[in-house]
Amino acid sequence: MEELETTEELLVKQHRKEKKDLQAKIQSMKNAVPKNDKKRRKQLTEEIARLEADLSQKHEEEVRQLKSTTDTKVEEVVNGVESIQVEGEEQEDAKQPRVTKAQKRRDKKAAQEKERESRIAEAEVQNLQGVRHQEGLKLAQKLAQQKLQIKEISSDGHCMYRAIEDQLAQRSQPGLTMSVKELRSRTAEHMRSHADDFLPFLTNPNTGDMYTTDEFEKYCSDVEHTAAWGGQLELRALTQVLRLPIEVIQADSPAIKIGEEYDSEPITLVYMRHAYGLGEHYNTVEQLKDPANGEES
Template sequence: MEEETPEEQLVKQQRKEKKDLQAKIQSMKNAVPKNDKKRRKQLTEEIVKLEADLSQKHEEEIGQLQSTPATNVKVEELVNGVETVEVEDREQEEVKQTRVSKAQKRREKKATQDKERESRIAEAEVENLQGVRHQEGVKLAQKLAQQQLQIKEISSDGHCMYRAIEDQLAQRSKAGLTMNVKRLRSQTAEFMRGHVDDFLPFLTNPNTGDMFTTEEFEKYCSEVELTAAWGGQLELRALTQVLQLPIEVIQADTPAIKIGEEYKSEQITLVYMRHAYGLGEHYNSVERLKEPANAEDS
């Protein structure tokens, strides 16, 4: 094995000292909290001094080395050039590895979340097929099919009962009777105010159980008129009088409710769904049953 020259020995020694110093500096940085600005400032000054002292020491060692000017150049290139490149390359590689590691962790986390979400959706779908919501839909479809009808979906926004009636009226627009949700609500509230004795006995304070006071009844009517408060049987009773039309409400597990049977006009048909939405009861409209596609024509 060829013996190392003094220049090579010096370069090896100085490389090791630089590596040791970098390790020491990193340890010092890790020991000081990032939010301790005063201590971080002192640390920066200490690091600068340590690096300057080591640099001066290396320069003095190179100067003391007995060699030709060419050798000095070679030593300086080895110490300051090659070593600097190696340090920079190593630091860049560490940064790159850190970035890749963080990106990989983000991808793995997202993949795990997506997998969990898909699993929850699949479980919900299975539960839905086996649960009351699905059974309710099947029963309603069977009942409606007997009248050659099917459900027509209405948005669930608090106005569903009024929107379902609006849709029913629009389907029979040839009769000349159309009303939008705002007008339906307004006329319902107006009718209830004008027939207090027909509605007040059925309204009680949920906290006390007592019948509504006059003020509470007026507040209730205002909510019917001006808010997205859900409608129920009281509002349907008022609407049969306003529209002078019979209203039929089809339900899954109980016989259909018929209101306003004294009117002989073509009835309005609604579907009441108890389990369709997590928020509670919901009304849909109906439409004529669509013929299934003929397999021979496909």
Template sequence: MAEVETPEELLIKQHRKEKKDLQAKIQSMKNAVPKNDKKRRKQLTEEIAKLEADLNQKHEEEFQQLQSAADKDVEEAVNGVTALKVEAGEQEEAKQPRVTKAQKRRDKKAAQEKERESRIAEAEVQNLQGVRHQEGLKLAQILAQKSLQIKEISSDGHCMYRAVEDQLGQRSKSGLSFIELRSRTAEHMRNNSDNFLPFLSNPTTGEMFTADEFEKYCSEVEHTAAWGGQLELRALTHVLRLPIEVIQADSPAIKIGEEYNTEPITLVYMHHAYGLGEHYNSVEPLKNPANAEES
């Protein structure tokens, strides 16, 4: 007996077909424009970026509508059995085995992680029509001019270092992991404290970090998932002896380490990637560049 497809599976299948149809349309558009017509090819790149962004927005809205309907069904079901759960709760509680302290700690950690994931998912949905979507659209257009696109990096506190790791890997520049990049960043900051201490202050007193506070800061850079910022990027340019370019949606690109006269590695800084804070992504070559003159 054939399995019945769920609404989610049907929607995913529909989205795949629409993406396939769009790619066919894009290929037809590219074939219609001569490769030596640079102006038209540039316009075509922007048109393609908008078509893809519009389709992504449509798919996000449809998924949101499906999720809302599913949430409503779940809420009705929960309301229908609440009274039964309350009545059976006391009997069930008496049967439950005693929970150890270790198990309680594990349960608490799991609940905190689930809550964090829930907040991220909620922030994603809330931003579909807001600043996150607009920022993504602007970045797609900026990167398309460079024949680049965003390469997503996980949001785990290590995103800046993971993005640098990815950029180096694309160049086969080094085998440095994000953990090693953290360690070398902290080491450089410790060895050159005079260049970093003036920019760090105690949030309570407003005074410049003491030696102990600075060491704690460097230790967090090295051993925790503390988010990286411009100071750490500055340290990384010296560690790698490479300039780093940071592209943003609403501000000019920032280049750090310009004293190193080589091709920079490129990161994307997103102010509204998640409701929980800013985020760094890497970049990669545009998969279907309309202005690929050498293809």
């Protein structure tokens, strides 16, 4: 088992080195392209996203290959140990030297360190294979094509409204800046005054029946006064409140566009299914920055 753990740790170290080498290569590529050459900078951004995706795919394949051989090697090691024990058990007992207390302490410390390294290596492997990592990678590639990147929003139940608040602030248009509280209030107010447009899409989860008037009012009250999570109904209401289209980018599906009847630059949100332990989450976006100097590319 010790040999298998060492192999896994070596693979993780190799992956770390390859990531570091790729970052150095990317830095060199960026230095070779003038900042004012927008066409080449856009091509460079797409090429960097491709290189990072290729490396991630290579690492995943190497991890799968390592795991596919694990069971066979473990069986060989275990069978070999059992054979040695059966054939030479009495001789080993006779030759076994007495272990001092100091040696036992050293052995225990070494075993603990070995276990710690193994846990770190396993965490690295799980991260490479994790759906959260893959979702983030796909989103980064999609956004890079638009010269955008994710801007993190806190996960507190208000994430959709906070993301829209941030998008409005980035526009710096008079009369469009709104707080989360105001966005929630305006959303609830619009839904109440256009009940026929929203009520048919709300059903009681226990009975499957369409919401009653009282249930709909409770729903709107939660939108306005609590941290109730927002979804497509609330986004539809917000496009009509703001008179702006909203585009929602996803990793594994085409972008959702709401409010296309409005001829303006859309508010762009990122929808993540695996961002946090509870799952679904909205982030906002910002202009893609050059990691070399923190400036927009």
